[in-house]
Every structure is written in C-alpha cells, then in structure tokens.
Amino acid sequence: MTREAERAGAPTVVSRNRWRDVFDGTLPEDWEPTMSVSVIIPAYKSKTLEFTLASLAAQDYPEDLLEVVVLDDGGGEEPVELGEFVPKNTRVIRIHEVSDGWGRSNATDIGIASTTGDIIYWCDSDMILFRDNVRQHAKWGHFIPEAATIGEKGFIEEWTYTPEEVYEKVKAGTIGDDYDRSQLHEHWSKEIYRKTDDLNDSDGRNYSTHMGACATVTRAVYDRTFGQDTRLHLGEDTEIAYQLWQAGAVFIPAHDAVGWHMGRGTIQDHAAKVAWHNDVHFAQRMAIPRYRRKADNRIWEVPLLKVVTEVTPETAVYARPAIDRILNNTQTDVHVVLVGPWSKLHEGRRGMLADPMNELYLVREWFRTDNRVIFAEERPQSVFPAPFRIDVPITAELSSESLQEMYRLMDKPWIGAMRFFTPGHDNDEAVTIWNSAVVERARPYVTAEQSLEDLVAKIAGFEWQSSDAAQLADLRENEHLEERVVRVDPRIARLENELQHMRIRAEQAEGTISTARLVARGLNAKTGGRAGRAARGVNRLLGGFPARAVRALRRGR
Template identity: 70%
Template sequence: MTRPAASPEPAPIVYQNQWRDVFDGTLPDGWEPTKSVSVVIASYNSKTLPLTLASLAAQDYPEDLLEVVVVDDGSEPPVELGEVVPKNIRLIRVEEGWGRSNATDIGIKATSGDIIYWVDSDMILFRDNVRQHAKWAHFIPEAATIGNKGFIEEWDYTPETVYEKVLDGTIGDDYDRSTLHEHWSIQIFRDTDDLNTSHGRNYSTHMGACASVTREVYDRTFGQDTRLHLGEDTEIAYQLWQAGAVFIPVEEALTWHLGRGTVQDHAVKVAWHNDVHFAQRMPIPRYRRKADNRIWEVPLVKVVVEVTPETAYLARNCVDRILNSTLTDVHVVLVGPWSQLHEGRRKMLADPLNELYLVREWLRTDNRVIFAEEVPETVFPAPYRVDLPITVGVTSDSLMQMYRQIDGNRLGAVRYFTPGHTKDDSVTIWDSAAVARAKRYLREGDAIEDLVDRVWGFQWGSNDTAQLIDLREADLSERVTRVDPRVAELEAEVAALRARIAPPPSLARQIAQRLNAASGGRLAPVVRGVNARLGGAPAAAIRRLRRG
C-alpha cells in the first residue's frame, strides 16, 4: 500500500529513543500547559507523606489541571489528610490486596488525567516539578519522564515550612546536591546521552519514586502487576517500553528524596529477589534468563501462523520446526477455526476438518502453542513477533538468525525473501515496541512497514540468513529434529578429515567398483546374492586373503 498523494505533512515522530530530535525541552514563548495530570501516591505507615503533600500544594501547575490521589495501603493508624494539601485531593483506602503495585493500580484506575505521575510518599517536589514533567507530554505523545532525585538523610521540615520553601523557590538551597549520593541511573544517562542512544533498553531507569507517562501509552499496557511486591516500577517500565514509550530524564524536575534509597543498603538482596521475578516477565536484558529450554511467562519471540482446513496438512511440520529451534525462548500462536471442532459423532476419515482435529491433538499438550481464533493485533509484552505463512518451513537456526539480525541492528522489522512466496507472503520479524509506536501514526493508505521504518528502521533480509524453505515442496514424512549448526559444522569437518586420512581401497576393490559401475550398478546385488546363498563363505575367504 502507498500513502495518498495529498496526505498531510507527517507528524514529528521520535526515532527509537532519540527524543532530542523532536523536542529538546525549550518551550515556546508564552507556553502554558493544557494537559491534566493525575498524581498517584501509595502510602503505608509513611511519616513523610505530609511533607510530600505540602510540596504538591505549592506547585505552579494550574490547579484545575492537577489532581492528587493518595492510596492508603492499610496503614495503622489510617492515613489522615492534613491541612497543607493540594486543592484537588482524594484519599482511597485499600480494601483488598497489599503492596505498592496494588495500591498504585487502584489509584490509577480512580483517575483520568492525560498524564499519570506516580510519586513516592517520601519525596519533596520543587515548585515547577509537575510542570517540568508534564511539558514533555505536550510535545511527545509517548513521553515517559524520570525526575531528578537528591537523597537527603537528615531534615527538620514541617508541612508548613516545606510549603513556604517550595512556594518561594528556596527549598533547593538547603542542601548541596554535589555532595549527595549519586543514584546509579545518572551514569547510564551520561553513557547514553540522556538515553538518546539507549534504544529504550535502559527502561529500568524509569523509577517509581518520581516518574510520569502519558495515559495514552499506559493504556496500551496490562497495567501494574499486582503480584509483585518489589521491583514493580521496573516491570511497568518494561511494559511501557514495549508499548512504545520514549524515556526522557528530566534534570530540571528536581526533588529531595527523604532518606536513603533501598538499593543503597540492600542492593545484592534486592537484585537476588527481583531477578527471579524479572526473568519471568522481561525477556530483555537476556542475562536474567540463565537457563535454556525453559518456558517463561513472557517469551522473547511469538510466532504467528494461520491455518485453514486446506493448509492443515502442513501445520504439524511447520509448528514442529518452530519448536525445534535453537532459539528455545519462543511461543507459537496458531490461528485457525478451532471453534468449529466438536466432540460429537462424525465420519472422521471423511471429515473435511479432520486434519485440523489431528493438528489440535498433536499439539494440545505443548503449552508453548496457543490456539487462537483470530490473528492477534499484538503479541505484547513479548518483544518480538514473527509472522510466518504456514507454507514456510524454518530450519533449526532460522529464528535465532532472524532474532540476531533485528536485535543486533536495532531494527523495527526485517522481511525475508522467501522461496516460492510472493513479497506479500514473505516472513517478517517485528520489534513490538516499534510497531506499538508506529500504529499511533498509521493513517488510511499507509503501510505499517513504512511507519515502522520511520520510528525504528526496516530492512529486507536475505534467505541466506533466514534459511527458509517452501514446505509445499518438502518431504513432510521426515522426522523433525533440532540440528545445532555448530554441531553440524563440526560433523562436516570430522567427515572431511576422515576422508583425507582414510587408506585408499585395494586394487581388487577398485576393480570391483569399476566393474559394478560399468554394469550400471547391477553387478553388486548379484554378487551379494551369491555370497548370501553360500553362507558368506566367499566374503570370509577374501577377508582372510587380505589379512595375508
């Protein structure tokens, strides 16, 4: 498909995570915000919450665009809102579940702001903090911002003094930021030009203590994972990445963090605990998954295959090849008319759907296979999707090579020239984050690969890399096994070495081989038949003669 000739000028789109190319933070003269902000604070027995609320009361963001929701996560005594609080504030008491993720989820669902801003109950926000976060969403629809934290360990603030100091802009004078603990994310910002070169992979810097995201992006996610009680901010940040977020560290969005960070004192224990939960949910970075041949909650790759009654005879071979890949972190979405299959009486061998019954039976116990009625719009939160026609077969190493090409080159999609198939039926591997962002800008007449190219990059790949075959020309009766390409190379090398060092055949064998070749291969069966009828005596005699 092509764009209409009269299409309007394309909207500015952030390429990968290079936000600076679209908006560098410089506001037009006279700019004022128009987007509403919902601040969500989860609180459990917090002694510093009154200071956080006082700093929010003194913000310079328009009052009619700012709401604050405090979620009491079972505090004893229950949270009570004091006198120094924002104008538009609500208090919600958790009735079921526990933990920051659960409380935050409840708070977000109770709000409707254009921008969601989660703030911990041990933060003091400087006067223009909300404005500094919110301005990015006005220019970058996918903005997910990270504030600047200064960790202080001693203070004598009251809600009244915090309100006064934030209001008059002197709160920042109380401590020298250069002498305070430097959060680990700062070095990442230095190394990636403030995440411009991160491709979004440093999503873990999007910390829940003071981070925002547009509701538009948040609504593409599954929301807070309420099963988590540590590391929940990293998990939702991963989801935001896969939903197309652009991560932006906002140095001007200043705060004081009241007390030491958890990681400062318990980094090893936190990592040991979180990595198990993160491995189940986040395929990237790869180092967390320390075992192959495992089934994870969120796979690295989902392969989407469509089957019909007419093509069902290819399905078992097609899917078996996928599941025998050297890339084992994979699920298959097999799309077909499964609801038409029933358990009633039928003439099985004459049933036109019988091959579909056989496919379902063949794969029903493998929980890597998902039987679906419709082609999924997205494979979120899996980072990669492969669209594979059922008439295409992969080799053991195809998916691994396709993944390495798209991931290693940080591309949004790679489409492969496929034997026996047209351009439209080619195999394509997609980056989910790129597709999620591209879809926002998709208009009638646009091709999705063109938009993906604009936001992440698109290439055509060679079948020398993908190693695809046309299943319609394959021997479907052959056993499907995994062949590690490294093992195959070693076996070929060993065979070549054996051929070089093997002794040449004897003169008698050479004469026999030539006579057999001259007879068109008919002589050898005759000789073997005579030898068999004589009980193998001629062959035994010849072996004795060879041994001398």
Template identity: 55%
Template sequence: MPKQFTVNPELTQVVYKNQWRDVFDGTVPEGWEPTLKVSVVTPAFNSKTLDLTLASLAAQDYPEDLLEVIVIDDGSEPAVEIGKYAPKNTRLIRVDEAAGEGWGRSNGLHIGIEASDGDIIYWVDSDMILFSDNVREHAKWAHFIPEAATIGHKGFVEEWDFTPEQVFEEVRSDEIRKHHDLATLHRHWSLDVFAETDDLNSSGGRNYSTHMGACATVTRSVYARTYGQRPELKLGDDTEIAYQIWQRGAVFIPASSAQTYHLGRATVQDKGREVAHFNDVHFAQKMPIPRYRRSANNRQWEVPYVTAVVKVDVGTAELARRCVDMLLNQTETDLEVVLVGPWSALETGRRRVLADPAVELHLLQEWYRCEGRVRMVEDDPDDVFPSPYRLDVPATVGIGSRGVEKIMRSVYGEDLGRVSYFAPADSHTDEAVRVTSSAALARAHRYVGSTVTETEALEAAWGVEWRSNAGLGFVDLRTAEPVEKIRREDGPITEERLQKARRRAANQAKRAEEAEARVAELENIRLRTVVRRELGRAARRTRGA
C-alpha cells in the same frame, strides 16, 4: 529519474526509536502554558514524610485545576490523614486488605491510577520533596511528545528536620534548593546510564529500568494500552510497568530539570544484593529483555521472547504441522507459537471422520493439544504484547533449526523495527517471513490512518527492511521432500533433478527482479523519512529563532 513524492506532514513529529531530541529538546515556546491534567498517585504505608511530600505538591507552580493528587493508604497504623498543606484536589483512598482489596505498593498504585483521570500519570513516592517547578518540568514533555515517559532527578538526603509549613513556604519561594547541592549527594546508577546513552537518546528504550516510580510520569494514552500495575508484585513493580510502557511505544526522557529531594537513603545502598536476588526471578518471568535475565535454557516463560504466528485453514493444516514442528525444534527456545485457525467451527458430532473435509485441522489440533508452547486462537492477534517480537510464518514455510536464532541475532542486535525475509525460492513473494518489534508497532499505530500506511509509520518510527533468507534454512513445505528423504545422502544426478534445478534458477531470477522493485520502493520510503527528519529539525530551528 527518481520517483517524485510528497513528505507526509503527519509523520514529521514521530520520535524515531528513542531519539526524542529530534522532535522536542525541552525548550518551550515563549508564553507557553500547560493544558494537560496531571494525576499524582502516591502510595503510603506508615509514612513519616507524607505530609512533607503533600506540602511540596501544594506549592507547585502548575495550574491547580490541572493537578489532582490521590493518596493510597495501604493499611497504615495509625490511618493516614491529609494535613493542612496539600493540593486543593487531593483525595484519600484506603485499601482494606481484610476485605480482599490486596496490599503492597503496586496494588495501591493500581487502585489509585484506576481512580484517576489525568492526561498524565505521575508516580510520586511519599518520601519526596518536589521543587516548585517539578510537575511543570515533567508535564511539558507530554505536551510535545504524546508517548513521553519522563524520569525526574532526585538527590538522596539522609538527615532532615523539615516541617510541612516550612516545606510549603520554601518550595513556593524556591529557597528549598539551598539546603543541598544535588551534585554532592549520592549518585544514582541511572545517571551513569544517561551519560552512556546520550540521555537515553541512543538507547532505543532498552534502558527502561531507569524509569523508576519514585518520581516518574507517562501519558495515560500509553499506560491505558498496558495491563497496568501488577498487584501481585511486591518489589520491582516500577521496572515491570516501565517494560510494559516501553512495549506500548513510550519514549523515555530524563527530565533532569524536574528536581526533588529523596528523604532517606536509596534502597540499593543498603539492600541492593537482596533486592536484586528477589527481583531477578520475577523479572525473568515477565521481561524477556535484557536477555541476560533468562540464564536458564529450554524453559517456558510467562512472556516469550518471540511469539510466532501461523495462520492455518483446511488447505494448509497438514503443512502447518511440519511448519510448527520446525519452529518448536529451534535452537532459540524462548519462543511460543500461536496457531490461528477456525477451531470452534470444527464438527465434533457424529460424522464419517475420514471423509470430514476438515480432518487435517482435527489432526493438527490433536497433535498440539498437550504442547505448552502452542496456543490455538480463532482470530489473528492485533499484536503479541507483552512479547517483544512477533514472527509471522506462513504455514507453507519451514525454517531451519538455527533460523530463528540467526534472525533474532540481527533483528534484536541491530534494534530493527520490522524485517521481512523472502520466502523459499519455489514460493510466491507474498509469503514472506516477517519479524516485527512490538514497541515499534505500538509507536507506529498511533499514526496509521487514511493517509498514513502501516509501513510508512513503521519506517518513520523504527525502520523497515527486506532481507535475503540465505543461511536460514527456509523450505517450501508444498514441494519439500518428506523428512526421511531429506536426511538421506544425495543420489546420482538425474534428468529430473536437473530440471528441478533449472526451475529453481528461473524462479530465483524472477524473484531477483521483484526484489529490486521492492528495494527501490523501500529506498523511496527511507528517503522520505530522511527528508521528514530534516524538515522537523528546520521547523524547530525556525521556532527557536
């Protein structure tokens, strides 16, 4: 009989990958009112339309006590002044470049966000006119999906003669919508992406670049886990912060009902090629996905595609040298190795070096002292953010030169959350090689607790699997022959080799039994996930009835 279980109620509202519709389709319950505070952060540099943006914010139907606006004057001449029409809770922060406070949009946003305290961060450029329900239509998503990152809908208006008073009155009365039919204005490229991905529902978050800062939000709980806005970026900062929040578990949602006018042409209409040429270099350094950005091979990048974590101690230090050498010899070169070991505990004073019990750790440290792709740390990192994938490799396991490439081809290609590969035939089954998606782990961690295991949360958020290591060239380094012997032609079949083959066959049979037990356990977890989703859908149908 199948194993009996109880569906964990704490996982019924987890968004699977980016399938936000399964949790909340945007329809709020009757009588719903917002409770989360929104912090609008607006950078301005010699803006001629800021007064119009503030006037539209002042006319929002969102509770004014739950709305703050922070305007960042990035060195405007003349200096920015807040006019008559602005929200009650509006603050002005001036950035003094001469005092070393930096300059640029991303720098200003960093300062503004740090000064804000809302539950929801809302990036709004100073050339936007927001319709009256815009803030509400953005903010509602965060009330039902804790990781919500919304993208508003904007129409590009090339000519206008609005005044602040007119904008305030017409936004409040909703007459502002009658000036232009958004469907007839310039069609932004993001709309094509939404059409191809069922409004990002099927994207897995990989279309994060649609999350553009002219009118986009994210919950502070997600943003707070990132490095924040990068002050050094002068263009493309909205794409980079979108990548960061994706890796921290954001759920990307096109809020098509949160509508605006963008006063002026889209930058890509006039300078698309120049902007792309400038941004591509910066994007390649900081964002390993999409993979086409890194057109150069055998390079070391600021953010590695794969971060391999190898834990070592006195007993495994000698094996770890070969383990790491095999990782550095992979055909997948976009890889960094983190060696976790007791480095600070190594004795450096006068001693009998050959009799030092930690001699192999000393040798390992020296072996990689000048290797740029190896970092030595004391503690196992909680995650490898912003690197999108963590590869855990036991120090006792070697991976064939094409192994990581093959692993990532399936893990990335199938958008898997966590995949564990059985260790070599002669190893113990608890020494698995494991790949974990940073985005999946960040989503899952919100739900891990006393009643929810990490495996359960990962399965609910992205899925977990066990797979064979066939074709990956796994080697048990404790029993493997030296490298020079492995490369020699096979000799005659001896009794010793036959005995070794029999032992391997027996080990494989034992591992097969253990694998069947693990698969049964994982099938049970997967069944629970299916039931969880069906219960969630049923609950939403009940609420909507």
C-alpha cells in the same frame, strides 16, 4: 499529536528513542499547560507524606489541572495523615476498604484506575518536589505523546523541616538551596544517562531507569499496557517500565524536574538482595535483557518471540511439520499463535476419515498439551508484551537456526521490521519479524496515507533479507514430511565438520606423527590448549564417534 506539538512543527512520531530530535525541552515563550496530571502516591504507614503533600500544594502547575490520590495501604493500622498543606484536589483511598490485595503495585493500580488525568505521575510518599517539578515533567507529554519521564532526585539523610517550612520554601523556590546536590549520593541511572546521551541512544533498552519515586507517563501509552502487575511486591516499577517500552514509550530524563528523596534509597543498602529477589520475577515477565533467563528449553510467561501463523482445512497437512520445526529451533524462547477455524470443530458424530476438517482435528490433538501453542480464531493485532513478532505462512519451512538468525539480525541494530524473501511465496506472504515496541509506537499514527510499514520504517527501519539469511524453504517441496523433526545444534554440526577435516588430514599424513596425535593436536589448537578436556567433552557430545574414528584410523594404517 497534541496541539503544542503541532504548533512547534514537531514530527508526528519519535524515531527510536531520539526525543531530542522532536523536542529538546525548550518551551515557547507563550506556552501554558493544558494536560491534566494525576499524581499517585502509595503510602504505607508513612511518616513523611505530609512533606510530599506540602510540596505538591506549592507547585506552580495550574491547580485545576492537578489531582492527587493518596493510597493508604496500611491495612487500617496507623492511618496516614494528610496534614495542613494539601493540594486542592486531593483525596485518600483506604486500600483495605476496597481491596484484599496489598503492596505498592496493588495500591498504584487502584489509584490509576480512579483517575482520569492525561498524564500519570508516580510519586513516593518520601519525596519533596521543587516548585516547578510537575510542570517540568508534564511539559514533555504536551510535545511528545509517548513521553515517559524520569525526574531528578537528591538523597538527603538528615533534615529539620516542618511541613509548613517545606510549603513556604517550595513556594518561594528556595528548597533547592538547602543541600548541595553534587555532594549527595549519585543514583546509578546517572551513569546510564551519560553513556547513552540522556537515553537518546538507548533505543528504550534502559527502561529500568524509569522508576516510581518520581516518574510520569502519558495515559495514552499507559492504556496500551496490562497495567500494574499486582502479583509483584518489589520491582513493580521496573516491570511496568518494561511494559511501557513495549507499548511504544519514549523515555526521557527530566533533569529539571528535581526533588529531595527523604532518606536513603533501598538499593543503596540492599542492592544484592533486591537483585536476587527481583531477577526471578523479572525473568518471567521481561524477555530483555537476556541475561536473567539462565536456562534454555523453558516456557516463560512473556516469550522473546511470538510466531503467528494461520492454518486452513486446505493447508492443515503442513501445520504439524511446520510448527514442529518452529518449536525445535535452537532459540527456544518462543510461543506460537496458531490461527484457524477451531470453533468449527465439535465433539459430535462425524465421519472421521471422510471429514474435510479432519486434519484440523489432528493438528489440535497434536499440540493440545503443548502450552507454547496458542489456538486462536483471528490473527492478533498485537503480541504485547513479547518484544518480537514473526509472521510465518504455514507452508514456509524453517531450519533449526531460523528463529535465532532472524532475532540476531533484528536485535543488535534494533530494526523496526525485517522481511525475508520466502521460496514459493509472494512478497506479501513473506516471513516477517517485527519489533513490537516500534509497531506499538507506530500504530496510532496509521492513516490512509501512512501505512504501518511506512511508519515502522520511519521509526527504526524496514529491511529485506534473502531467504538464506533466515534459512527458509518451501515446505511444500519437502518430500520427507513424515520424518522425525529434530533440533540440529549448530555446535554439533560444526564439530562434526571439523572432525571430518581432521580425519582427511590424518589419512593423508605421512612420517612419524601418528594419526591419533594429529587429531589430538588439531583439537588442542582449536580449544586453546584444553585438548584433554575438550576431546573428552566432544567425544561425549558426539556419542563416542571421535574415539571410534581414531581407532578406525589406527586400524587402517
């Protein structure tokens, strides 16, 4: 916790995304900033950079706490010019001199790595920042260590400024008088703010509002991420925002951190094209929201669920049936971290059948080509950036629906963790699903007096559920471990159950209504009048069983 947070008597950790419960933005009268700010400005042949720098030179933030790094990404063509009005601590990095990469994410990554500020400020080279913009952003990090702020911007399409005029107007505090913000284009994020009480009710799901034109995050949170994904050349600010969410960030609209955006936003003119391009890249990297992943049975770079389980020579006999059941779940967006003494396995001469480690060799061979299974020597502290972690003892048996049920119970109310009573296992071995964003927020606050479980409960709740809720059993009690493991689609099970009930009713029916007609009517009622299509679809889905059943009933009459 920062000194300012201690003085304000603020709680040590923000619950969910309810930043207002900790700090509502009202500063103590004697407050002065102490955290340093690094402003990162990627620039590609920019013609407006001089205006941005002039506005930064006129900020009321202490100049000794402010550094500006301009990343010239023009490849040596048309080098950007800083102009006359520049903050004291400003420097330029010509990207082509230090990197073969290109694009905003690559430049931003280089810029952040070259700085040490307590707060990182992403700023586009076409922004004019009002006089207290940096201060209004930075104040949040002083009171909320996980603060990730989003500034306000008005889109201006015509201007007659000179850099000198920008400097003078910003310094005088009058730059905001030049345009009526209520008459300018309203960014789509404003509607989200209205629906979520300024993100207080968002639980972080609206991370996409954190955009690079004018946004900050504390370095403490940024350092928990993988940093900029330099493979991306569009949407990189959304991707790093997702990482920040999973690293425990608290997203805050900084409505008083205002600026003019010089020109129209890309989304204003190319929204459909941008979404079409970005959704493919986002689907690989962001497990939430779910709508982007339009196919099941796919292996994504960042899974929705990461299951962690541990195997020893003594329990290795259960590893294959246990993990096969995990991988055959109806929720297929899953990776498995299999922890074991893999480094002790060797390729030298050994007595195969007499080797007490032989079952581990077989486990490794069984999953060797399945890249959903990750062999690890130690239990990972974090599964970042996967949004959910499930700790499972290797001797627990999951049904085909276990993972989906655990995810469903956790996700909608956005709970911090959920532990399930697990047959045959002590409570400290019980199957547990963790919300990664909550865990990462909690972890820095763990002390001898406050456990991780206590902090997770404080942030978003920690619940216990029955074994039935997740359909768990003791694998050691299963007498059919050698049988083939198959995924049981719950829809098929329900259809088979309904068909059985209809068959019983048909056998009991009397009068003029034929058995076939009764079955058809039953299917018709259950499919909203689409009986023909539904009957044919069910018949194909069940391998022709319904048709055979009807024919059998007819023969039996």
